[in-house]
Amino acid sequence: MRTVAVVGASLAGLSAARCLRKQGYDGRLVLIGDEPHRPYDRPPLSKEFLAGTIGEADLVLETDGEDLRAEWLLGARATGLDPARRAVRLADGREVRADGVVIATGAAARSLPGSEGLAGVHTLRTLDDARALRDELARGGRLVVIGGGFIGAEVASTACALGRDVTVIEAAPTPLAGPLGETMGAVVSGLHADHGVRLLCGVGVKGLSGERQVEAVLLEDGRTVPAEIVVVGVGARPCVEWLEGSGVQLDNGVKCGADGRTSLAGVVAVGDCANWYDPRAGTHRRVEHWTGARERPDAAVATLLAGGALEPGVPRPPYFWSDQYGVKIQFAGHAAGADSVTVEEGVVDDRNVLAVYRRAGVPVAVLGMNQPRLFMRWRKKLAASL
Numbered sequence: 001m002r003t004v005a006v007v008g009a010s011l012a013g014l015s016a017a018r019c020l021r022k023q024g025y026d027g028r029l030v031l032i033g034d035e036p037h038r039p040y041d042r043p044p045l046s047k048e049f050l051a052g053t054i055g056e057a058d059l060v061l062e063t064d065g066e067d068l069r070a071e072w073l074l075g076a077r078a079t080g081l082d083p084a085r086r087a088v089r090l091a092d093g094r095e096v097r098a099d100g101v102v103i104a105t106g107a108a109a110r111s112l113p114g115s116e117g118l119a120g121v122h123t124l125r126t127l128d129d130a131r132a133l134r135d136e137l138a139r140g141g142r143l144v145v146i147g148g149g150f151i152g153a154e155v156a157s158t159a160c161a162l163g164r165d166v167t168v169i170e171a172a173p174t175p176l177a178g179p180l181g182e183t184m185g186a187v188v189s190g191l192h193a194d195h196g197v198r199l200l201c202g203v204g205v206k207g208l209s210g211e212r213q214v215e216a217v218l219l220e221d222g223r224t225v226p227a228e229i230v231v232v233g234v235g236a237r238p239c240v241e242w243l244e245g246s247g248v249q250l251d252n253g254v255k256c257g258a259d260g261r262t263s264l265a266g267v268v269a270v271g272d273c274a275n276w277y278d279p280r281a282g283t284h285r286r287v288e289h290w291t292g293a294r295e296r297p298d299a300a301v302a303t304l305l306a307g308g309a310l311e312p313g314v315p316r317p318p319y320f321w322s323d324q325y326g327v328k329i330q331f332a333g334h335a336a337g338a339d340s341v342t343v344e345e346g347v348v349d350d351r352n353v354l355a356v357y358r359r360a361g362v363p364v365a366v367l368g369m370n371q372p373r374l375f376m377r378w379r380k381k382l383a384a385s386l
Contacts, residue, residue, distance in 0.1 A: 077242075
């Protein structure tokens with residue numbers, strides 16, 4: 001291959017570029033990113049950066065002196081992929097022709113319909129999002145977080161530590177029931193009440209009130225929750241619209257094999273936009289976690305450089321972590337399909353537990369709350385047994 005284009009310049013794209021060089025690719029390497037920023041770390045955006053305890057320099061992902069010998073096209077949004085000419089079209093009219101393409105365009109935060117142009121309403125996905133929200137939190141005001149998932153919970157935790165009045169609204173009866181199951185989802189979301197944050201569950205949001213500045217969140221049951229700041233944390237959508245008509249199969253992102261190969265030869269996908277096949281579960285899964293964006297490009301790049309001749313391996317069980325209210329939460333595996341969950345160590349009321357999820361007696365997932373050493377032992381055991 002003379003030229004490889006990596007479309008997406010965040011962690012997954014940077015990881016792919018590093019893997020290309022590590023695996024011996026010595027040709028032209030082009031990294032295309034729609035943001036104007038060099039690759040930066042996203043997990044701190046909802047925690048330390050939002051709190052003001054670290055600055056932008058601490059988010060940099062590239063190491064001192066790192067030189068990938070790459071061409072960087074930043075602030076350049078991809079708008080199409082021509083499969084015949086293997087050309088990536090950009091919004092500014094340019095195009096990049098390549099022999100191999102790595103799709104790493106990630107995902108974008110979902111917004112709340114009708115909130116466009118209303119001051120005080122935020123999503124949190126990018127550095128620019130975090131800058132705006134941090135400045136607003138510094139000025140004070142009542143915060144309402146719509147969505148009790150991990151991003152919403154982390155924002156609530158950070159704002160609570162800053163002394164803000166915080167309410168979290170979750171449409172589901174139990175926050176985090178999807179990734180953690182109802183039992184442990186309730187335990188983890190109990191951290192909100194432990195720290196004086198109001199949690200309203202089982203009710204949807206009807207809309208927002210306010211003319212130019214948000215004033216309140218209107219709930220479907222008729223209640224009104226006053227707010228000067230609203231953070232919408234209702235998930236993310238994969239950024240794959242630019243691939244329509246390219247021949248790359250799309251299904252909840254880019255549909256891939258267990259090694260990132262797509263339906264188009266010479267094209268692989270990694271990161272939040274990639275819907276990889278999971279041989280253990282016999283289905284496709286889109287893994288939106290930092291660890292997957294760092295680890296999975298190694299297999300995808302190997303497949304790309306080998307022209308698809310390699311046999312796909314089995315990806316490691318997904319792993320993610322979250323820091324909320326001073327508690328380190330770690331999870332590996334898949335809670336879906338587990339028929340039991342048992343606390344192996346610690347006390348639930350102390351939010352200091354190690355819980356194991358099993359299906360037919362076989363461990364399929366593990367959750368740790370302030371149990372990092374024991375969790376890591378279980379994570380290794382889980383990877384070896386699945």
